Amino acid sequence: MNDSGPLLEVEEVVKRFGGIRAVDGATMNVRDGSITALIGPNGAGKTTLFNVVTGFYRGDRGSVRFDGDRVFGEPPYELARKGMVRTFQITKALAAMPVIDNMMLAAPNQPGELFRNLIFMPRGVRAHEKQVRKQAMELLQLFNLTDLADDYAGTLSGGQRKLLELARALMAEPKLLLLDEPMAGINPTLGARLLDHMQRLRRESGVTFLFIEHDMEVVMNHSDRVIVMAEGRVIAEGDPQEVRRDQRVIDAYLGGTATDTAHGEEVTQ
Amino acid sequence: MEAGQVTERAAPAVGEQVGERLRRKPWLGAVGVIALIFIALVIGEGLHDVAQTGLNGLSLGAIYALGAVGLTLVYGILKLVNFAHGDFLTFGAYMAYLVNVTWGAPLVVAIFWAMLMTAVLGIALERVLWAPMRAKHAGLLQFLLMAIGLAFLLRAVFQWFWGTEIRSLDVNTTSSVEILGLRIGQTELIVVIVGITVLVAVGLGLRMTLLGKRMRALSDDLELAETAGIDTRRVILWTWEFAGGLAGLAGVMAASVTSLYPEMGFELLLPIFAAVVLGGIGDAFGALTAGIVIGVMTEWSTLIIDARWKTAVGFLVLLTALIVRPQGIFGKAKAI
Amino acid sequence: MTLDPATLMPVGVSFEAITDIDFWISVGVLAGIYAIVALGLQVNTGFTGIVNFGAAAFMAVGAYSMAILVLEVGISFWLSLPLAMLITMLFGALVGLPSLRLRADYFAIATIAMAEMVRLFAQNARGLTGGNQGLFCADDDPSNCYANSWRDVSDSINGFVENFWSDPSSLFPLLLVIWVTVGIATIALVYLQKTPWGRVLRAIREDEDAARALGKNTLLFKLQSLAISALLGAIGGFFLALNLATLHPIDFEPLITFFAFSVLVLGGLANYKGVAVGAVLFWFVIEGTRFIDLPDPPFTETRIAALRLAITGLLLIGLMAFRPQGLFGNRQEMVLGE
Numbered sequence: 026m027n028d029s030g031p032l033l034e035v036e037e038v039v040k041r042f043g044g045i046r047a048v049d050g051a052t053m054n055v056r057d058g059s060i061t062a063l064i065g066p067n068g069a070g071k072t073t074l075f076n077v078v079t080g081f082y083r084g085d086r087g088s089v090r091f092d093g094d095r096v097f098g099e100p101p102y103e104l105a106r107k108g109m110v111r112t113f114q115i116t117k118a119l120a121a122m123p124v125i126d127n128m129m130l131a132a133p134n135q136p137g138e139l140f141r142n143l144i145f146m147p148r149g150v151r152a153h154e155k156q157v158r159k160q161a162m163e164l165l166q167l168f169n170l171t172d173l174a175d176d177y178a179g180t181l182s183g184g185q186r187k188l189l190e191l192a193r194a195l196m197a198e199p200k201l202l203l204l205d206e207p208m209a210g211i212n213p214t215l216g217a218r219l220l221d222h223m224q225r226l227r228r229e230s231g232v233t234f235l236f237i238e239h240d241m242e243v244v245m246n247h248s249d250r251v252i253v254m255a256e257g258r259v260i261a262e263g264d265p266q267e268v269r270r271d272q273r274v275i276d277a278y279l280g281g282t283a284t285d286t287a288h289g290e291e292v293t294q
Numbered sequence: 295m296e297a298g299q300v301t302e303r304a305a306p307a308v309g310e311q312v313g314e315r316l317r318r319k320p321w322l323g324a325v326g327v328i329a330l331i332f333i334a335l336v337i338g339e340g341l342h343d344v345a346q347t348g349l350n351g352l353s354l355g356a357i358y359a360l361g362a363v364g365l366t367l368v369y370g371i372l373k374l375v376n377f378a379h380g381d382f383l384t385f386g387a388y389m390a391y392l393v394n395v396t397w398g399a400p401l402v403v404a405i406f407w408a409m410l411m412t413a414v415l416g417i418a419l420e421r422v423l424w425a426p427m428r429a430k431h432a433g434l435l436q437f438l439l440m441a442i443g444l445a446f447l448l449r450a451v452f453q454w455f456w457g458t459e460i461r462s463l464d465v466n467t468t469s470s471v472e473i474l475g476l477r478i479g480q481t482e483l484i485v486v487i488v489g490i491t492v493l494v495a496v497g498l499g500l501r502m503t504l505l506g507k508r509m510r511a512l513s514d515d516l517e518l519a520e521t522a523g524i525d526t527r528r529v530i531l532w533t534w535e536f537a538g539g540l541a542g543l544a545g546v547m548a549a550s551v552t553s554l555y556p557e558m559g560f561e562l563l564l565p566i567f568a569a570v571v572l573g574g575i576g577d578a579f580g581a582l583t584a585g586i587v588i589g590v591m592t593e594w595s596t597l598i599i600d601a602r603w604k605t606a607v608g609f610l611v612l613l614t615a616l617i618v619r620p621q622g623i624f625g626k627a628k629a630i
Numbered sequence: 631m632t633l634d635p636a637t638l639m640p641v642g643v644s645f646e647a648i649t650d651i652d653f654w655i656s657v658g659v660l661a662g663i664y665a666i667v668a669l670g671l672q673v674n675t676g677f678t679g680i681v682n683f684g685a686a687a688f689m690a691v692g693a694y695s696m697a698i699l700v701l702e703v704g705i706s707f708w709l710s711l712p713l714a715m716l717i718t719m720l721f722g723a724l725v726g727l728p729s730l731r732l733r734a735d736y737f738a739i740a741t742i743a744m745a746e747m748v749r750l751f752a753q754n755a756r757g758l759t760g761g762n763q764g765l766f767c768a769d770d771d772p773s774n775c776y777a778n779s780w781r782d783v784s785d786s787i788n789g790f791v792e793n794f795w796s797d798p799s800s801l802f803p804l805l806l807v808i809w810v811t812v813g814i815a816t817i818a819l820v821y822l823q824k825t826p827w828g829r830v831l832r833a834i835r836e837d838e839d840a841a842r843a844l845g846k847n848t849l850l851f852k853l854q855s856l857a858i859s860a861l862l863g864a865i866g867g868f869f870l871a872l873n874l875a876t877l878h879p880i881d882f883e884p885l886i887t888f889f890a891f892s893v894l895v896l897g898g899l900a901n902y903k904g905v906a907v908g909a910v911l912f913w914f915v916i917e918g919t920r921f922i923d924l925p926d927p928p929f930t931e932t933r934i935a936a937l938r939l940a941i942t943g944l945l946l947i948g949l950m951a952f953r954p955q956g957l958f959g960n961r962q963e964m965v966l967g968e
Contacts, residue, residue, distance in 0.1 A: 081839065105845035117840035121963045122832055130829050131844045137826030138846070140854060154826065177962050197844050375735050427951065433965075434734055435681060436950040439895065442683075442888055443946030450940035457932045560884075564743055571739075602754045609750070612743045616736050617728045 030093065032057040032201055032233050033078070033109075038087030038097075040070075040077050047073040048084070049257030055201065055250075060227055060234045062244045062265075065254035066278055071237045072114060074254065075203055079111045080104050092200065106133065108200030112207065118186040118193075120179030124170060127178050127189060128161035129154070131196035161196060168192045168222070184215045191219065195226065204236035208243055220247050245269070253277065324623045328587065331594070339597045346476050347593040353482045353551055355589020356489025358608075360544035361562060362569035362581035363496060364537025370513035370576020371533055374424060377441040379541060380563030381448035386412040386542025387463075387549035387558060388452055394464050401465060401550075409542040416538030417531055419444070445560060452556040461554045463546070485547045492543060493582055500578050509533055513576040565592070565608030571615040574622030584622070645922060653921045655801050657913045659873055661893075662808030665909035667866035668893040669815050669902060670859030676899040677823060678855040679835030679965060681734050684725070684741030685863050685890050687748040690882035692718040692864025693871040694752060694759055700776040701768040702758070707779035715864050722860030723853055730852045742884060752879040759879070766876035777875045780804075801873070808869050812906055815862060819902045831855060836965045885942070889916075892942050895949045898959025907957060915941060 031054035040048040048070040055061050063071050077084040080101040089097040091109055105111075119127050135157065136142040137150035165171045168188045173181060178189060187207065194202055208216045220243065226232045238244050244251060244265060251268040253261040255277035261268050268274055335344045365379045386408040394404035423444070427437065469480045478486070500506035508529045511519045520526050545559060552558070569588050573580025592607040615622065667685055674682040695714035699705045705713065729740045752759045759765060767775035787803035822828050830851050833841040838848050871877055889912070897908025919937050929937075955961045 079843070101842040102845050102847045105843055111843050113839070117837050119833055119836050119840060121836045121965050126829055126832070129826070130833050133845055135826045138830055140827060143822070143825055143827060150825065179962065193844070375739065423947070432950070435675065436954055438681060438735065438738055439891060439946045440950045443943040443950070445943070446885070446888065446939045447943030447947065450936040450943060453936035453939065454933050564746055567739055603750070606747065606750055609743050609747045613740060616732060616740045620732065620736055
């Protein structure tokens with residue numbers, strides 16, 4: 026347990042695909058209790074870095090430290106158990122299961138998932154299930170999804186599924202929540218609600234957020250810190266106003282595809 | 295504001311360079327392994343035996359290769375695991391039987407008829423079964439079970455019309471030829487020559503003709519090919535024709551060299567799949583090469599183990615390829 | 631072949647078999663065996679999303695292990711059963727460890743290849759398995775046959791049954807035991823599916839990455855799922871071995887796996903209770919081809935066998951094309967593809 030250093034430390038991570046270096050020596054830190062945005066033009070390697078950090082890709086080189094522990098190369102389920110939970114660009118709400126099952130799935134350390142407990146402590150399993158269900162309903166309450174609890178997640182709208190995925194991720198009791206483009210494809214009102222939830226969770230439960238985002242307005246107004254990636258490397262790190270004025274960042278966006286400036290704020294000197 | 299750090303990357307070590315080379319061209323490693331096996335066998339069993347079994351392996355390998363090229367293209371382009379492909383071989387063989395034995399025409403005619411009819415079968419199934427299912431956005435399990443169901447249905451048809459008796463084509467099964475001190479059956483020799491010729495033609499065709507290039511493009515990336523303006527439906531039909539024709543030929547060859555019965559093709563299916571996986575799914579050249587390699591390896595294995603176990607070679611190659619390197623020795627490493 | 635104008639049935643076809651008790655018992659036995667195997671496949675395919683095309687191998691390993699333990703190692707039949715179950719589960723785990731991380735279609739191919747290797751082994755390791763000659767009694771002691779202990783039990787059950795039914799079929803006790811097993815297995819699996827363990831399986835079925843991102847060691851769960859189908863496959867294999875009283879490698883050809891899959895998709899995916907119904911229906915039709923008196927030209931034995939192949943093939947194609955949920959499948963829970 027490391028209370029003084031950053032919650033997440035990424036150092037010199039490299040990830041190659043064939044001849045292409047998708048992540049080419051990325052280094053960055055995420056402070057405990059912060060809401061940090063990870064931005065950069067398309068192809069900068071943001072999602073790849075997410076995948077390496079969370080164990081979905083095996084990085085070729087580098088180191089990742091979470092809460093003081095070296096976790097580079099560990100499988101995703103191990104990292105999730107340690108408190109590093111992620112969501113995906115295309116939401117993975119499990120459509121073939123009811124909403125409440127989606128939620129209860131995420132609870133950590135369930136005795137009922139171990140075969141031997143089903144045989145030797147069925148009553149303990151049932152008691153734990155009751156507790157998990159209660160927690161799940163409380164969390165669904167926060168997101169106004171309680172009415173949908175017994176519906177199959179496949180019947181939910183896109184926005185509702187995004188909320189479900191966030192609620193489910195929280196059910197896993199994360200220390201660090203990595204969100205891959207949480208605002209993508211949802212309407213602004215819902216987006217605003219999501220951001221409110223993020224702020225509240227950070228304030229009340231101390232959850233740290235690291236999210237990939239393309240919408241500059243969201244980044245400027247809702248994040249404490251911004252990390253900028255381009256061409257597989259981190260080119261700037263700091264608070265939103267400073268990063269916005271950094272010449273390297275401006276060059277990176279103007280040099281690459283300009284789609285990221287489509288949402289209003291221009292990154293200008 | 296912290297400055298982003300410019301990092302200095304050290305030059306890779308020599309060992310890393312070799313590893314990099316092998317990773318980029320893994321088939322070099324495969325060639326090395328085969329060479330080692332060859333040398334070990336020659337030392338252990340003598341060049342004559344190795345060459346003799348190698349020659350036998352060529353006819354088997356040609357059959358595998360012909361079956362594998364079509365199967366790999368269908369798998370690569372349509373993502374269809376065609377478990378009925380083995381029965382395409384059987385179909386071709388029975389068609390040849392019809393013309394050659396029942397109607398008495400020469401084998402050459404039978405071969406063309408077999409290839410034609412099997413191509414027609416391939417196209418008919420694409421039209422009636424596969425294209426509609428793709429349009430319905432059917433899932434993997436549906437395709438897998440339908441392909442298997444088709445395999446059984448075809449076998450049922452063979453069994454209905456020709457029973458379970460073992461039959462043979464009207465070919466010369468007794469005389470043999472001697473080349474460089476090695477013996478090979480006359481029919482087998484023809485099979486090897488025809489097989490290799492067709493395979494070379496196929497290889498050239500795939501490389502040089504427009505259709506061949508298009509088939510390879512679709513196999514590589516179907517969506518990209520569509521956006522590039524290629525008429526994918528046409529190419530898909532041609533691919534089925536191609537796969538069917540080659541399968542029919544492979545079936546006739548198999549029936550010439552061994553014997554004809556309803557399960558014949560299904561029994562060849564797994565080694566053919568081995569060639570497909572080993573060569574890299576969707577890679578016709580890979581399948582071609584891998585088919586011949588597996589055929590030769592299967593026959594070489596009889597030098598060290600009892601012949602009744604030789605079919606295990608194909609199964610083992612398949613299992614090993616799937617587990618160790620599913621993208622085959624020519625394929626690029628992708629996230630699987 | 632002419633048609634009888636009154637019934638429009640081909641003259642010469644008789645359906646007397648349907649009232650024949652032996653017909654129903656043979657349907658019942660085969661249906662029960664395949665219901666057990668299909669229950670295992672339901673755990674794999676219907677609830678975990680893994681396409682296991684190697685069911686025949688689990689049946690073979692179970693059956694042959696039992697027979698070999700009894701005939702060659704000299705263990706009692708009753709002790710050989712749990713041992714053979716263990717061996718088969720271990721075999722399943724061994725097969726699963728390297729292959730379960732493969733994509734679904736690769737896994738399907740790998741399991742077929744594995745099953746054919748098992749059959750090749752059974753055919754050629756003649757010293758151990760009797761090869762194509764088959765295995766039924768010990769070479770050195772022809773009175774020691776693996777089915778002996780069962781026969782004794784079966785006879786005593788029938789001794790009791792004779793109080794109610796004067797001439798019970800010799801297969802009746804087997805039928806009873808098989809269907810009690812089907813019942814127990816179904817109840818156990820329905821319960822298992824409602825547990826948190828079952829929930830993780832369903833998550834894996836739809837999206838393994840989502841499950842991993844939530845802290846689940848998915849490989850372990852998939853192995854457990856495979857082990858369960860190995861166990862059920864072994865039990866099915868035991869009953870098959872007792873039904874036949876001899877074992878041949880051909881009894882475990884790939885067709886067997888797909889008989890089980892036909893039962894599975896007919897009953898419906900993601901539903902344990904439908905499996906038994908699917909099994910009875912399927913075998914009613916398949917055995918029907920054997921018991922209906924079909925006129926000899928054109929229906930020879932081989933043609934009737936071909937008919938069975940055709941029915942299986944058409945069933946698989948037809949159901950998957952037009953009604954993938956089968957009879958009782960849970961459409962909402964079925965995850966068929968990407």
